[in-house]
Amino acid sequence: MNLATKDIRHNLGRFALTTVGIGMLLMIVMGMGGIYRGIVEDATLLIDRVGADLWIVQRNTRGPFAEVSRVPPNLVHRAFAVPGVETAREFAYHTIQREQDGKPLRMAVLGLSWPTDKGEWVPLTAGRPLGQAHFEMIADESLDLSVGERIQLGKQTYTVVGTTTSMISSSGDGIAFFSVTDAQAIQFDVPGEAVRLERASREARGRQFEQAIQRPIMLDNAWKPSSQLPAIARPNMSAVMVTVLPGADVQRVAGTISGWGDVSVFTKDGQRELLLKGSVEKIRRQIGLFRVLLTIIAAIIMALILYTLTLDKIHSIALLKLIGAPNTVILGLILQQALILGVLGFGIAYALGQQVFPNFPRRVILTESDLAQLAVIVLIISVGSSLLGIWKAMQVSPNEALS
Amino acid sequence: MTGGSTIAIQADSLTKIYGSGNTEVVAMRDASMTVTNGEVVALLGPSGSGKSTFLTAVGLINPPTSGRISIRGQLVLDGQSPRTNLRSFRRRHIGFVFQKSNLIPFLSAVENVQIALELNGETKRSARRRALELMDYLGVADRADNLPSMLSGGQQQRVAVARALANRPSVILADEPTAALDSHRGRQVMELFAKVAHEQGAGVIVVTHDHRALDVFDTIYEMEDGRLDKQKAATTNHM
Secondary structure (H helix, E strand, O other), X not given: OOHHHHHHHHOHHHHHHHHHHHXXXXXXXXXXXXXXXXXXXXXXXHHHHOOOOEEEEEOOOXXXXXXXXXXXXXXXXXXXXXXXXXXXXXXXXXXXXXXXXOEEEEEEEEEEOOOOOOOOOXXXXXXXXXXXXXXXXXXXXXXXXXXXXXXXXXOEEEEEXXXXXXXXXXXXXXXXXXXXXXXXXXXXXXXXXXXXXXXXXHHHHHOOOHHHHHOHHHHHHHHOOHHHOOOXXXXXXXXXXXXXXXXXXXXXXXXXXXXXXXXXXXXXXXXXXHHHHOOOHHHHHHHHHHHHHXXXXXXXXXXXXXXXXXXXXXXHHHHHHHOOOOHXXXXXXXXXXXXXXXXXXXXXXXXXXXXXXXXXXXXXXXXXXXXXXXXXXXXXXXXXXXXXHHHHHHHOOHHHHOO | OOOOXXXXXXXXXXXXXXXXXXHOEEEEEEEEEEEEOOOEEEEEOOOOOOHHXXXXXXXXXXXXXXXXXXXXXXXXXXXXXXXXXXXXHHHHHEEEEOOOOXXXXXXXXXXXXXXXXXXXXXXXXXXXXXXXXXXXXXXXXHHOOOOHHHOOHHHHHHHHHHHHHOOOOXXXXXXXXXXXXXXXXXXXXXHHHHHHHHHHOOEEEEEOOOHHHHHHOOEXXXXXXXXXXXXXXXXXXXX
């Protein structure tokens, strides 16, 4: 006769409510693990998917994911000339926040090195990769933009030609893919009035130079766009991504490039490590610690619940002892209830989580290894938290059945 | 039942002292009793006289401070030192019935009887069969699947009696078992104890205040201020 299930059936309503409560608590523990995993996944997703073996960044910086990095555009050609390099692509990356239909639209803008990179590697859920050098974009679904939709960014209008999924920046914003030129135009866009004022001040500065006074035609250049002025460089990129030829030694290529005085170079794993130890490290640790705290709280609450359930059965336990039930029967009664509570709570946590987590603003990723780990933790908590109840039950004298 | 002794219970010089020094209370003083197989003993006495202390001592629940207890010829308690696993011994040899029915609330009536049998190693099926037989014998078979909360006081007490009889114990100890019953039902229960004692050869001690059914008992003891006195040897030894 299974006393644990008999007791549960007798107090089914209370046990069900208790189990749902434990389940919701475990759902939060599970969710914190999922948020933690989501942050790591989002942070490293781009590095993992973009397919670069090496990242060339501004000298003495840790790359565009950690801080501002500016490299000159000719770096692409210099990198391409290194023996063993298969491709070298420009990488422009920044975050913007604009307004679309009266709602804030925050996105991470990523420039693709057109025409070598049209975004074929981006997993599309609808539409197509970029088909032309300008005014097209691929948007992550979290941005709520659909294929064919047009949005104004700076002075230009861009058409969404494709949508993708799970392309999230380390800060949790959806990524939009443009050509590098468009990405830079969006990043360095300035209002028309500011352009006019800059041109006027350029002309005013020019008039103070002897050469401009002697050759007034030079001042005509002052009215050209900044990017066309020979003295003003084209806006810089964030980094250059390099893939090496099959069979080539990545470390050897990295060694060659790291000898250049104006740049630093990181391998894919190095950049990944920098990202995890840099911008997301504190939030990882914070969530990790919070998860540990929640696990301890869950253990304490479960222990109290099981202790209370045991107290409710003290008379029955005393009676069982009186009629000669061995300790294993009483221990089994409490332990089985603890395990049933833990297992059902875990199941409820998982089922509820599947419904609730997709509605969170950031991704909550439940991996099999994390779930297995939590299942083991729940088992340990169940057994551990039942110890208090077991201890109490062992203290009960058969005499108490007579009182 | 086990053993070949004709003595069901042998209690020698049982003394129980609670507390020490100024707070010392002697609840039972040098109490001795011999119950033979098939003998039904009544234990009378006012409240606080030590009846329950004696019963719980003999029932191996609350060991005496000093004295010896043998059951079926086996010394099981020498002072406070157990000579065997008392809980296991209780399970196999002693049946209890209390003033309150003391049924497990989350088990049905038949399961309350069945649990005693299963704890003693009976299979689930044979335990249920025996439990139903006992309940039928006690006239509560029709309430077998009801929870204790759905039974009347008398029905609960009869289920408790069925549980006490389940393992065919050598000794049955009852503490005011008829207190919750009307006189007719009370007498029925007393007669049942006598019947079981005589049929199964069990030694029975019943603590009671009910003087109307004293004719059922073979021997009557009275307890006062912790001292036990034999009043009457009513009939012959039945074994």
